[in-house]
Amino acid sequence: MKAEEVLLETRNLSVEFNGFRALTNINMKVRRGELRVIIGPNGAGKTTFMDLVTGRTKPTEGSVIFDGINITGKATAEIAGKYKIGRKFQGPNVFDNMSVKENIEIALEGFETLLQCILFKKSRAFKERVNEILNKIDLYDYRHFAAGDLSHGQRQWLEMGMVIAQNPKLIILDEPTAGMTARETYKTGEMIKKLQGEHTIIVVEHDMDFVRQVAEYVTVLNYGELLAEGTMEEIQENQEVIAVYLKED
Numbered sequence: 001m002k003a004e005e006v007l008l009e010t011r012n013l014s015v016e017f018n019g020f021r022a023l024t025n026i027n028m029k030v031r032r033g034e035l036r037v038i039i040g041p042n043g044a045g046k047t048t049f050m051d052l053v054t055g056r057t058k059p060t061e062g063s064v065i066f067d068g069i070n071i072t073g074k075a076t077a078e079i080a081g082k083y084k085i086g087r088k089f090q091g092p093n094v095f096d097n098m099s100v101k102e103n104i105e106i107a108l109e110g111f112e113t114l115l116q117c118i119l120f121k122k123s124r125a126f127k128e129r130v131n132e133i134l135n136k137i138d139l140y141d142y143r144h145f146a147a148g149d150l151s152h153g154q155r156q157w158l159e160m161g162m163v164i165a166q167n168p169k170l171i172i173l174d175e176p177t178a179g180m181t182a183r184e185t186y187k188t189g190e191m192i193k194k195l196q197g198e199h200t201i202i203v204v205e206h207d208m209d210f211v212r213q214v215a216e217y218v219t220v221l222n223y224g225e226l227l228a229e230g231t232m233e234e235i236q237e238n239q240e241v242i243a244v245y246l247k248e249d
C-alpha cells in the first residue's frame with residue numbers, strides 16, 4: 001500500500017489494564033475508501049482497538065496515525081471533531097421526541113446551535129444534503145416520524161445517518177446489526193456497501209452471514225493479537241482462524 005493511500009495506520013499498538021494485556025503490538029493499515037471488517041471471539045480486543053483509535057483509551061505503547069497525523073493520546077472530542085473519525089456505538093442514541101429529519105439536521109456538520117440549524121435549514125443545499133442522507137439510510141419515507149416510533153433496525157440506521165451527517169473521513173461501526181432481524185441485517189449490509197468508497201469504514205461484527213455479505217478484507221483479532229488478515233476467502237481457509245472459531249462452538 002502506498003503511503004498516500006493509507007488513511008489509518010496503527011504501529012505496535014498495545015494497551016495494558018492493571019497488568020492485563022488487552023492488545024499487543026497491533027500493526028494495521030486501512031486504505032482510503034476501504035470497508036474493513038474486524039472479527040474475533042469475545043474478549044479478543046475489538047472494542048478496545050476502536051477505543052484506542054477514537055481516543056477513549058490511551059495506549060500503553062505504540063501509535064495511531066490518521067491521515068498522516070499522529071493522533072495518539074489526543075482527546076476523544078478532538079479526534080471526532082477535528083480529525084473526523086465518526087463512531088456508531090452498539091445501541092442507538094437518537095432524540096426520540098424529534099422527527100427522523102430533525103435528528104439528521106442537528107447532526108449535520110457545523111451546526112453547533114439549534115438556531116444556526118433553524119436559520120440554515122432554509123438553504124437548498126442543506127435540504128438536499130438532509131434528503132441525500134435520508135435516502136442513504138432508507139428513511140426518507142419516515143422523515144416525519146418521531147424517532148421514538150421507529151423499529152429497532154430503523155433507529156440504528158438513523159444513528160448511522162447521524163454519523164454520516166458529520167461527514168467523517170472514517171466511520172467506525174460497532175456491531176451495527178446487533179438485535180436486528182435477518183432482513184434488517186441484510187439491508188444494513190447493502191447500505192454499508194453503498195457507503196463504501198465515499199467513506200472509509202471499519203465494521204466490527206459477530207454475525208458471520210453479514211461479514212460474508214459485506215467483507216472484502218478482514219482482520220482477525222484473538223487474545224489481543226492480530227491473528228490473520230486477508231480477503232474473506234483467505235480468512236475462511238486460514239487454519240489458525242478455523243481453529244479459533246471451531247474452539248468457540
Ligand SMILES: Nc1ncnc2c1ncn2[C@@H]1O[C@H](COP(=O)(O)OP(=O)(O)OP(=O)(O)O)[C@@H](O)[C@H]1O
Nearest residue numbers: 017020021022040041042043044045046047048049
Ligand atoms: N477498561 C478495562 N479494564 C480492564 N480490562 C479491560 C478493559 N477494557 C477491556 N478489558 C479487557 O480486555 C479484553 C478485550 O476486551 P474487548 O471488549 O476489547 O473485546 P472484544 O473483542 O470487543 O469482545 P466482544 O466481542 O465480547 O465485544 C477483555 O478481556 C476485557 O475484559
